[in-house]
Amino acid sequence: MAKEISWFSVFFSIYMPIILFSISKSSNAQNYQCSNTTMFANNSQYQANLNTVFRYLASNATNPNGYHQAVSRTGNTNSEAVYGHFLCRGDQNATVCRNCVTTATTTDLPITLCPNRKVAFVWYDDCMVRYSNQSFFGQMDTVPGMILMNSNNVTGNTTRFEELLGNMMNNVIAVQAPNGGSQKKFASDVVNFTTFQTIYGLGQCTPDLSPNDCNTCLVSGIGQFQINQGAQVLLPSCVVRYEIYPFFNLSSVVQAAPPPQPLPPPPRQSPATNPNRTRDEDFTTVESLQFDLATLQSATNNFSMENKLGEGGFGSVYKGTLSNGRTIAVKRLSINSSQGLQEFKNEILLVAKLQHRNLVRLLGFCFEGQEKLLVYEYIPNKSLDNFLYDPETQGLLDWATRYKIIGGIARGMLYLHHDSQLRIIHRDLKASNVLLDADMNAKISDFGMAKLFVVDQSQGNTSRVVGTYGYMSPEYAMHGQFSNKSDVYSFGVLVLEIISGQRNSTFYQSGEAEDLLCYAWKQWREGMPLEFVDPMIRDSCTMDEVMRCIHIGLLCVQESADERPTMATVVLTLDSYSVTLSVPETPGFFIKSKAFNKEVGSDQLSSGKAAYWSVNDVSITEPEPR
Numbered sequence: 001m002a003k004e005i006s007w008f009s010v011f012f013s014i015y016m017p018i019i020l021f022s023i024s025k026s027s028n029a030q031n032y033q034c035s036n037t038t039m040f041a042n043n044s045q046y047q048a049n050l051n052t053v054f055r056y057l058a059s060n061a062t063n064p065n066g067y068h069q070a071v072s073r074t075g076n077t078n079s080e081a082v083y084g085h086f087l088c089r090g091d092q093n094a095t096v097c098r099n100c101v102t103t104a105t106t107t108d109l110p111i112t113l114c115p116n117r118k119v120a121f122v123w124y125d126d127c128m129v130r131y132s133n134q135s136f137f138g139q140m141d142t143v144p145g146m147i148l149m150n151s152n153n154v155t156g157n158t159t160r161f162e163e164l165l166g167n168m169m170n171n172v173i174a175v176q177a178p179n180g181g182s183q184k185k186f187a188s189d190v191v192n193f194t195t196f197q198t199i200y201g202l203g204q205c206t207p208d209l210s211p212n213d214c215n216t217c218l219v220s221g222i223g224q225f226q227i228n229q230g231a232q233v234l235l236p237s238c239v240v241r242y243e244i245y246p247f248f249n250l251s252s253v254v255q256a257a258p259p260p261q262p263l264p265p266p267p268r269q270s271p272a273t274n275p276n277r278t279r280d281e282d283f284t285t286v287e288s289l290q291f292d293l294a295t296l297q298s299a300t301n302n303f304s305m306e307n308k309l310g311e312g313g314f315g316s317v318y319k320g321t322l323s324n325g326r327t328i329a330v331k332r333l334s335i336n337s338s339q340g341l342q343e344f345k346n347e348i349l350l351v352a353k354l355q356h357r358n359l360v361r362l363l364g365f366c367f368e369g370q371e372k373l374l375v376y377e378y379i380p381n382k383s384l385d386n387f388l389y390d391p392e393t394q395g396l397l398d399w400a401t402r403y404k405i406i407g408g409i410a411r412g413m414l415y416l417h418h419d420s421q422l423r424i425i426h427r428d429l430k431a432s433n434v435l436l437d438a439d440m441n442a443k444i445s446d447f448g449m450a451k452l453f454v455v456d457q458s459q460g461n462t463s464r465v466v467g468t469y470g471y472m473s474p475e476y477a478m479h480g481q482f483s484n485k486s487d488v489y490s491f492g493v494l495v496l497e498i499i500s501g502q503r504n505s506t507f508y509q510s511g512e513a514e515d516l517l518c519y520a521w522k523q524w525r526e527g528m529p530l531e532f533v534d535p536m537i538r539d540s541c542t543m544d545e546v547m548r549c550i551h552i553g554l555l556c557v558q559e560s561a562d563e564r565p566t567m568a569t570v571v572l573t574l575d576s577y578s579v580t581l582s583v584p585e586t587p588g589f590f591i592k593s594k595a596f597n598k599e600v601g602s603d604q605l606s607s608g609k610a611a612y613w614s615v616n617d618v619s620i621t622e623p624e625p626r
């Protein structure tokens, strides 16, 4: 097991797993987090200040915007100051708000839930209350948090449910994001699922956030939804929730929700680099992520062959079972990091905070002696390439499943590029790096490796190329230039592979030795896209979805990185049929000449196979950054 050290690790381990239990409307006093070991003494100055803050909050609970911040800093030192706030749910009236805040501040927090704790959070249906020994005002925090799931499965078409839910939550984001100042940042929406079932959703941020921060918080919450009959994600700075029963005042529903807008550009400054934003680390420490070598050896049967799941870039992966029964995947790194140990640990801490339902979660690491191990959540099914290219399992991937996988990969990549605080470029997105869970949800793996092993993660040149031929964009393969758009290119190749059921690198269409991208483009230009579709799904697929996906794929692999869409546009396009797509230009690698004219006709295209890259489907990962 991971070493249990402080309350921080408890915070973390509470946050990491999805806490599953049915939501009952009445009792939800379970939803709290408090520092276990940082206590204050009875009759201390801290207690006096905290009581003052509680009194201020309760007496301001009838504020019209349902929000109040209070500070009490009586005493000699700053360390005795207490900061607190409450936020009432946007549709509730003052009476409900006051009852909720009063319960929190007079009994629950001081007596039953978090007695003598210096830092605490509690979330109820109607309000949330938080206090700390340091200021958090105006700051966006997504840790610690709680995920509550209704354990009942959706009855009916889950794909449709997920689509409707996604569109509804997009509306919720779009509606409240523009609200500035002290206005409520609250929105709710309703959508009919079937004649008999309706989905109700809401999202709310603390009003002290900027619109961008509010957006980021909501997106990060929604990213953790799983598709059940209901879910709520409770974060310090925002909450998101949906149910199949009306759980809020329906007159709060925004009328005529605007069409979904592309997400606004993320704030320029990365929160991770703002020195004032290091508070997150308070709740996740390197220690809480550290595993004993002995623990991992015994979990993996001493890295036995029977436990080996496969070879990935960077090393072999083993299945393990911890003494508490939890299954894990352990990656045994075969490479050295040029970074110092502390720097490496700091990066691990950051990567471990990337959490999204379409990303494989990093649970921890072990760095002992010669061993360098990364511990991940275990995903039961194999990777996408195993399914896609094995004639025995190919049939399991019907069109609906493939479509869901494409959407999942897109959302996971969007989170990496825009929504996570780190703005990660994956750099090695490919079918073998997409794992499928028991419900065939896509989970992207091996992200953040560039962050762990290369110092500079912003756009720039790199002296070595990490990536896999066949998925690498021209600018990356040739010049080592990487950016979000190189990932978009790899995504495009992956989409075309999923639709065609063919590996780009071994693609061979009888008669004409072309690569997959050219073939896709040609069929598209000639108005025969169905020719390109995997024969296994030709009869069962939904034509307009397939067309849209091929179109998106072709846009993503355009030679000019500027012409390629962003992942935000890709997700929007997948979610909304009203977005008009531009006509794709020539795929990169079609021909290496820059002078290639886009006006050229298809006959000329098929003869334009002058200078192909050599085929090689191995990850070329040179271990040592220079």
Ligand SMILES: *[C@@H]1O[C@H](CO)[C@@H](O)[C@H](O)[C@H]1NC(C)=O
Binding pocket: 010, 033, 034, 036
């Ligand atoms: C920390 O507090 C939580 C609830 O607040 C409790 O479940 C857990 O057992 C505590 N851990 C320790 C180590 O005291």
Ligand SMILES: *[C@@H]1O[C@H](CO)[C@@H](O)[C@H](O)[C@H]1NC(C)=O
Binding pocket: 039, 040, 041, 042, 116
């Ligand atoms: C504070 O006092 C209460 C009783 O008033 C007692 O139950 C509690 O254990 C005390 N806490 C500490 C940390 O001494």
Ligand SMILES: *[C@@H]1O[C@H](CO)[C@@H](O)[C@H](O)[C@H]1NC(C)=O
Binding pocket: 056, 057, 059, 060, 069, 070, 071
């Ligand atoms: C509200 O809180 C402020 C401090 O944050 C305090 O001065 C005031 O007395 C409180 N009560 C009311 C009714 O305003």
Ligand SMILES: *[C@@H]1O[C@H](CO)[C@@H](O)[C@H](O)[C@H]1NC(C)=O
Binding pocket: 038, 078, 079, 080, 118, 133, 134
């Ligand atoms: C808050 O309390 C923690 C734990 O006691 C301490 O490490 C931290 O320095 C305190 N922060 C401030 C601003 O006093």
Ligand SMILES: *[C@@H]1O[C@H](CO)[C@@H](O)[C@H](O)[C@H]1NC(C)=O
Binding pocket: 093, 094, 095, 096
């Ligand atoms: C406030 O809302 C509650 C329940 O939502 C309701 O029972 C109560 O009558 C309302 N009070 C006022 C003053 O509107």
Ligand SMILES: *[C@@H]1O[C@H](CO)[C@@H](O)[C@H](O)[C@H]1NC(C)=O
Binding pocket: 151, 152, 153
């Ligand atoms: C939901 O579905 C999964 C498999 O699809 C099943 O294992 C699980 O038992 C179901 N849960 C409920 C509450 O029916």
Ligand SMILES: *[C@@H]1O[C@H](CO)[C@@H](O)[C@H](O)[C@H]1NC(C)=O
Binding pocket: 157, 158, 159, 160, 163, 542
């Ligand atoms: C489920 O919903 C999706 C999206 O709305 C639709 O394309 C598909 O045909 C539906 N499946 C069934 C079995 O009705």
Ligand SMILES: *[C@@H]1O[C@H](CO)[C@@H](O)[C@H](O)[C@H]1NC(C)=O
Binding pocket: 190, 191, 192, 195
């Ligand atoms: C949902 O269905 C109800 C009744 O069937 C209808 O009155 C309502 O307008 C529908 N709502 C939406 C958002 O379509």
Ligand SMILES: *[C@@H]1O[C@H](CO)[C@@H](O)[C@H](O)[C@H]1NC(C)=O
Binding pocket: 091, 092, 093, 249, 250, 251, 252
């Ligand atoms: C629901 O909201 C409307 C408009 O804000 C308000 O008039 C009504 O009293 C609310 N109902 C309840 C039960 O709170």
Ligand SMILES: *[C@@H]1O[C@H](CO)[C@@H](O)[C@H](O)[C@H]1NC(C)=O
Binding pocket: 274, 275, 276
């Ligand atoms: C950090 O906080 C200090 C004091 O609260 C403030 O003066 C400074 O402007 C902040 N810096 C940034 C980058 O937000």
Ligand SMILES: *[C@@H]1O[C@H](CO)[C@@H](O)[C@H](O)[C@H]1NC(C)=O
Binding pocket: 297, 302
């Ligand atoms: C695990 O394997 C190493 C060598 O690979 C060996 O030194 C060690 O004793 C083994 N441990 C156990 C518990 O078998």
Ligand SMILES: CC(=O)N[C@H]1CO[C@H](CO)[C@@H](O)[C@@H]1O
Binding pocket: 469, 470, 471, 472, 493, 504, 505, 506, 507, 514, 515, 516, 517, 588, 589, 612, 613, 614, 615
């Ligand atoms: C985009 C890309 O790299 N495509 C490759 C697909 O496979 C052919 C060979 O079949 C390569 O030449 C291409 O470079």
